[in-house]
Amino acid sequence: MIIYFRTMRTKDDIKQEALFEATVKLVNEIGFATSSVSKIAKEANISPATIYVYYKNKEDLLVTTYLEIKKQMGKSATEDFDDSLPIRDILRQVWFKMFDYIGKHPDYFQYCEQFSNSPYQSLVDKREIEKHFDPLIHVVIRGIEQKIIKNVNFDILTVFIFHPIVALSNSRICQDFELNDGNIETAFTMAWDAIRL
Amino acid sequence: MIIYFRTMRTKDDIKQEALFEATVKLVNEIGFATSSVSKIAKEANISPATIYVYYKNKEDLLVTTYLEIKKQMGKSATEDFDDSLPIRDILRQVWFKMFDYIGKHPDYFQYCEQFSNSPYQSLVDKREIEKHFDPLIHVVIRGIEQKIIKNVNFDILTVFIFHPIVALSNSRICQDFELNDGNIETAFTMAWDAIRL
Numbered sequence: 001m002i003i004y005f006r007t008m009r010t011k012d013d014i015k016q017e018a019l020f021e022a023t024v025k026l027v028n029e030i031g032f033a034t035s036s037v038s039k040i041a042k043e044a045n046i047s048p049a050t051i052y053v054y055y056k057n058k059e060d061l062l063v064t065t066y067l068e069i070k071k072q073m074g075k076s077a078t079e080d081f082d083d084s085l086p087i088r089d090i091l092r093q094v095w096f097k098m099f100d101y102i103g104k105h106p107d108y109f110q111y112c113e114q115f116s117n118s119p120y121q122s123l124v125d126k127r128e129i130e131k132h133f134d135p136l137i138h139v140v141i142r143g144i145e146q147k148i149i150k151n152v153n154f155d156i157l158t159v160f161i162f163h164p165i166v167a168l169s170n171s172r173i174c175q176d177f178e179l180n181d182g183n184i185e186t187a188f189t190m191a192w193d194a195i196r197l
Numbered sequence: 198m199i200i201y202f203r204t205m206r207t208k209d210d211i212k213q214e215a216l217f218e219a220t221v222k223l224v225n226e227i228g229f230a231t232s233s234v235s236k237i238a239k240e241a242n243i244s245p246a247t248i249y250v251y252y253k254n255k256e257d258l259l260v261t262t263y264l265e266i267k268k269q270m271g272k273s274a275t276e277d278f279d280d281s282l283p284i285r286d287i288l289r290q291v292w293f294k295m296f297d298y299i300g301k302h303p304d305y306f307q308y309c310e311q312f313s314n315s316p317y318q319s320l321v322d323k324r325e326i327e328k329h330f331d332p333l334i335h336v337v338i339r340g341i342e343q344k345i346i347k348n349v350n351f352d353i354l355t356v357f358i359f360h361p362i363v364a365l366s367n368s369r370i371c372q373d374f375e376l377n378d379g380n381i382e383t384a385f386t387m388a389w390d391a392i393r394l
Contacts, residue, residue, distance in 0.1 A: 031229075031230050031315075031316075032228075032230075033228050033229075033230035033231050034230050113314060114314060116369060117310060117311060117314040117369075118228075119228075121369050122369075126372060150387070152383050152387070153373070153374045153380065153383075154373070155365075155370070155371040155372070155373050155374050156365070156371075156374070156380065156383060156384050156387065158370075159361050159364045159365055159370070159371070159384065160357070160361065160384075160387050160388070160391065163360075163361070163364050163370065164356050164357065164360070167356045167360050167364075168352075168353070168356055172313060172314075172318050172319075173352070173355075173356070173360065174352040174353075174356070175323060175352070176350070176351070176352050177350045177352050177353070183350065183353065186349050186350075186353060187353050187356065187357075190347065190349070190353065190357050190391040190392065191357070191391065193390050193391050193393075194357065194387040194388065194390050194391035195387065196390075
């Protein structure tokens with residue numbers, strides 16, 4: 001875990017990590033509205049005053065936690081990224097890496113899902129998230145240029161090539177099936193059929 | 198509006214409608230956790246005691262409101278349903294009707310999105326919602342039998358043929374484009390490409 005906080009070395013890593021985990025845990029348990037700084041502090045075994053050394057306020061803590069997860073996700077998704085592979089293969093690999101990350105961190109995923117549907121989402125600059133997925137975005141653009149991928153609005157492409165990963169991982173949407181490699185492969189083929197020319 | 202409450206004629210329609218609208222409004226404004234029965238009563242100009250004539254508790258009110266919207270949605274989606282049309286045409290028509298409903302009732306849509314991502318979702322029987330979309334489900338099953346639609350898990354099909362409607366309507370996911378007929382047609386073609394054999 002500590003590896004993810006490498007960029008924050010100047011602050012107290014252990015406390016930051018405890019705060020991160022406590023925020024995810026508490027929000028998942030009792031929701032955003034009722035998760036207060038003092039409750040998060042208690043959960044993390046840190047004094048509320050110390051939280052304000054690291055974060056301006058509750059909003060800052062919640063948004064930073066969300067961005068940290070998105071950063072980890074982007075890092076996992078683009079790990080071993082090989083630009084020389086066929087575009088379909090690159091995207092397929094990203095799918096499996098994303099499902100792997102979500103499978104290992106269902107609590108982080110749940111936090112993100114709640115966050116995306118909360119008013120806090122409006123505090124996040126979309127670009128701030130996209131930058132962690134830049135290599136992927138460039139692959140899709142290259143696919144459009146090479147007439148492999150349909151030349152349509154990028155948001156529409158996203159709905160079919162990336163959003164299904166989120167929907168399939170959401171146990172509320174997909175109650176009736178197990179997320180095994182075969183199902184991921186099937187779903188990826190459908191996503192590819194949607195976006196390819 | 199009153200037409201939707203036809204099945205509830207035995208109770209006081211006007212009060213029920215006021216409660217329905219007040220619940221949607223308040224939850225969209227302040228969220229589920231902080232929307233109390235007394236606040237909803239105040240918003241609807243009804244005494245809290247009266248709410249308990251119609252609903253067992255807050256959960257019952259919230260769940261019933263959600264189910265009522267889903268029922269309306271299903272009714273709109275399957276309006277003028279013509280089973281004799283080609284399957285692609287039927288689904289395309291459903292898409293346009295769904296976007297039409299959501300466009301006319303962005304507040305109901307927002308309520309449902311919040312609800313689906315709240316713990317209250319677990320109080321809803323999936324079957325209770327699906328029944329309002331039964332004609333649609335049968336069309337998809339017929340498409341599979343006739344080898345027009347891919348024979349894959351129904352949840353996976355749903356992710357590609359129905360879920361994009363929700364994602365495209367979510368302004369947080371799709372910030373950068375206008376939802377006009379051209380974009381809906383483009384997205385539908387992609388959804389169809391995903392599910393067709």
